[in-house]
Amino acid sequence: MLQRPRGTRDFLPDEMEARREIEERMREAARRFGYGQVRTPVFEELELFTLRSGPGIVNEMYAFEDKGGRALSLRPELTAPVLRLYVNEARVLPKPLRWFYYDDCFRYERPQKGRYRQFWQFGAELIGADTAMADAEVVLLADAALQASGVEYELKVGHLALMRSLLADLDEGARRAVMGLLDKREFDGLVAALAGLGREDLAPSLEALVAATTLDEAFALTGPLPEEARLRELVTLLDAAGLDYTLNFGIVRGLDYYTGMVFEGFAQNLGAENQIVGGGAYRLAHLFGGEDTPSCGFAIGFDRVMVALGQVEVPPRPTVAVLSTSEGACAACVAAAAFRAAGLRAELDLSGRGLGAQLTRAARTADYAVLIGAREAEAGVVAFKDLASGVQETLALEAAVARTVGREVDAPGAR
RNA sequence: GCCAGGGUGGGGUAGCUGGUUAUCCUAGGGGACUGUGGAUCCCCCGACCCGGGUUCGAGUCUCGGCCCUGGCCCCA
Known part of the structure; x- marks a missing residue:
């Protein structure tokens, strides 16, 4: 090598x-x-x-x-x-x-x-x-x-x-x-x-x-x-x-x-x-x-x-994991772009696995999760989950973005 | 250029008085599990730095090389 x-x-x-x-x-x-x-x-x-x-x-x-x-x-x-x-x-x-x-x-x-x-x-x-x-x-x-x-x-x-x-x-x-x-x-x-x-x-x-x-x-x-x-x-x-x-x-x-x-x-x-x-x-x-x-x-x-x-503390930047089923893929890309435009870090889940598996991964790496499956895609909304508190809401995309902007991120224990 | 101590899966390690399929943790992949949490369980993947020597047999002993870590020299 x-x-x-x-x-x-x-x-x-x-x-x-x-x-x-x-x-x-x-x-x-x-x-x-x-x-x-x-x-x-x-x-x-x-x-x-x-x-x-x-x-x-x-x-x-x-x-x-x-x-x-x-x-x-x-x-x-x-x-x-x-x-x-x-x-x-x-x-x-x-x-x-x-x-x-x-x-x-x-x-x-x-x-x-x-x-x-x-x-x-x-x-x-x-x-x-x-x-x-x-x-x-x-x-x-x-x-x-x-x-x-x-x-x-x-x-x-x-x-x-x-x-x-x-x-x-x-x-x-x-x-x-x-x-x-x-x-x-x-x-x-x-x-x-x-x-x-x-x-x-x-x-x-x-x-x-x-x-x-x-x-x-x-x-x-x-x-x-x-x-x-x-x-x-x-x-x-x-x-x-x-x-x-x-x-x-x-x-x-x-x-x-x-x-x-x-x-x-x-x-x-x-x-x-x-x-x-x-x-x-x-x-x-x-x-x-x-x-x-x-x-x-x-x-x-x-x-x-x-x-x-030694260890340098870098100010954390909130990360949004954008999870989707195949029906929600397009909406997920749109949602990720909206979070990015607002200055957040948005990561699409690329695994193609079930939402459960996607969420398992997101819980380790992100502060928020946005889930878009067939139901959300059809209704034109997103499921927005605060991974620190566990609170999940169904919101319009703009409202979900607004939830994250300017919000402090707690200790990154989830990482 | 010199000295000391080291190199075992991606990371961390056990094995070191030579002997079957090289240990464990972690990471990674898959599954239990096709719409909701980090858990658990199962499976998989993957390593003896390189080369010579000794030996029936070398991760283990030996020699050389390479590399790593630290120290000397130097430090613009």
Whole structure:
């Protein structure tokens, strides 16, 4: 038997309902911030991603050559494609651009909890704004989307300038190594690495910076920096907005194009892969041939949010089972159409079995049953049954539809 | 790429010191039941991941592969 490719998943209707529900809540959050959706191709020129992330990532990508010999790859992330879109198509649009996206990405990695080879990202990019308020807006949108989903998580906000100022003397390779160790809180390794560089003196202040939880603590370690005023303003804005977060200057965020503010969010019960959002201010457009444009964005690991949420309660939609004998088949189709037109879910019974058997099935899957046999068809009425209460009435079709519209559905114990 | 634990009907499982027709639950189909409820009863359907080895005989032991789950690495 054919198998689904490794690291991919199939989604059945119940799970899709839950995913669509959460997607819709995030989408609505973005809309309320004035963000519009963009969509880019599922594959791009390979170079787009190596320009952003370095040649080393080719191994982790679904890279391939097409029949014309072009080096392409399924997208492993969406920030680079969206910025490529901006450079290609949208350079002259009035700034700032407020865009969001929800699409699938592909990485050739070893699957584990919350990590799949095809996964979905919900994210946003704010392009062409370079103020503390722009930074704040992006963090607040990320939080709004996650809050709307209902996931419980911890938000950490930081700024790269502080750590970089402490490491300003180191060459790039050493700086990367040190930042990587700090990101993982590997202080023993850090001390050893600094010793190898002859800079043991940095260890205390670096460890203190990672532990710092206030701006005053952090800037006491670094001294005054040009970024200080904007960072202080950002914190003031986030606090005024009532955001629940902590400051953390140990956030590294991998790559060099992040320029200032950075943030990450972590959820519980996710095992080793517990980061559900990451973002920050960056400059990327110039890599793709555009002007050097300040941008800020984030990406939410949608599948991880779904794992962290567990069961998602989707508002029930009343279902009408339309049951009929052969004499009532035509009337049943008409009745189903009337319920559908009223916004209900109407399911015809296709079994051709007796009404008793049809009702047995309906009782498990529906909230209401409409029965149309020879008697009802002849009289031009329907038998309308509320499956929760057991009450049955003989009504004109319009009256039966009216019985269901706007009515709350009780606990779906009948399902 | 590395490590650990796993793969038995669609889902969940028993069998694991090798031995007749592989257990049970559930789901699915049919019937009792051709106009009224989820019950009950009966019947049916349907599985040992793949390949090699040991053996008279392998779901069971052994080797390799594939896949799953989680962890390491990585995490744009």
